[in-house]
Amino acid sequence: MFYEPHKRDHTVLPHDPFKAIVSPRPIGWITSISSKGEVNLAPYSFFNGVSSRPNLVMFCSEGFKDSVTNITQTREFVCNLATWDLRDAMNATSAPLPHGISEMERAGLAPAPSQVVKPPRVAASPCALECRLIKIVPMETAAGEPVDCHVVFGEVVGVHIDDRFIKNGRLDTAAMQPIARCGYDEYARVDSLFAMVRPQS
Numbered sequence: 001m002f003y004e005p006h007k008r009d010h011t012v013l014p015h016d017p018f019k020a021i022v023s024p025r026p027i028g029w030i031t032s033i034s035s036k037g038e039v040n041l042a043p044y045s046f047f048n049g050v051s052s053r054p055n056l057v058m059f060c061s062e063g064f065k066d067s068v069t070n071i072t073q074t075r076e077f078v079c080n081l082a083t084w085d086l087r088d089a090m091n092a093t094s095a096p097l098p099h100g101i102s103e104m105e106r107a108g109l110a111p112a113p114s115q116v117v118k119p120p121r122v123a124a125s126p127c128a129l130e131c132r133l134i135k136i137v138p139m140e141t142a143a144g145e146p147v148d149c150h151v152v153f154g155e156v157v158g159v160h161i162d163d164r165f166i167k168n169g170r171l172d173t174a175a176m177q178p179i180a181r182c183g184y185d186e187y188a189r190v191d192s193l194f195a196m197v198r199p200q201s
Contacts, residue, residue: 019045020183027181028059029090031078031104031111032070033119039111040066041093041103041122043082045181055156057131060139060149066099068136068150075133076117077154080125084177084189089124116158126165126176130158 003009008016019025028047032040044067046060057079061068071077082090092107104111104122111120114130121128131154139149165172173190180188 015184017183019181020186023182024180024188025182027082027090027179028057029080029082029093029122029125030059030067031080031119031121032067033074033076034066034070034100035073036100038070038100039102039104039120040070041080041107041109042067043090043094047079050153055129055159056134056153057129057156058151058153060151062149064148064150068152069099070119071133071152072136074118076119077131077133077152078114078117078119078121079129079131079154080122081127081176082179083126084179084191086122086124087179087187090179114158115160121160126162127171128160129156130160131155132157 001012003013005016005018025045026047028044030042030044034040042065044059044061048058050056050058059079067077089107089109093103093109095103095106097103097106104120110123112123114121114128117130117132121130134153134155137151137153139147139151141147161171165176167175174193178190180190182188
């Protein structure tokens with residue numbers, strides 16, 4: 001099968017498979033705070049690291065949502081790791097609540113103070129990345145037409161790790177069981193790993 005995205009046969013593929021192809025995707029569970037001190041917590045399925053030297057991350061918001069609004073105001077945010085144990089709470093924070101209503105409180109999640117930035121982190125999350133904004137990039141198509149899609153780039157300025165998951169100087173990713181977004185209403189759970197050594201030539 002081949003199709004151009006705007007010409008997809010809806011009788012064969014009634015639901016766009018794009019997100020099922022680009023999967024699994026890490027979940028950016030983003031904490032932000034407004035200039036008035038209102039805390040927002042929301043999951044974003046277009047999220048990833050973009051550099052290790054220095055540590056840089058990005059997430060993309062389809063629509064200028066509360067997270068982007070807050071980060072525009074305060075230039076700080078926190079990326080919390082979404083895990084199997086926190087799956088229901090993470091999903092609860094995706095509800096479209098009115099601006100200023102705390103998703104963290106509604107999901108029954110306790111906040112924990114950050115060390116460098118103002119937005120709190122999710123206390124139950126085994127890892128969190130405190131970030132300062134680098135830039136927000138509004139996207140456009142290849143033809144230069146604007147898209148209501150905004151990519152937020154941040155520099156990691158603080159890292160929180162639950163010591164229980166550090167084994168022999170390495171972070172035990174499988175033990176934390178992070179979850180990832182796939183297509184449709186589907187998710188993946190990382191609970192096993194395999195290793196491959198990069199070729200030297």
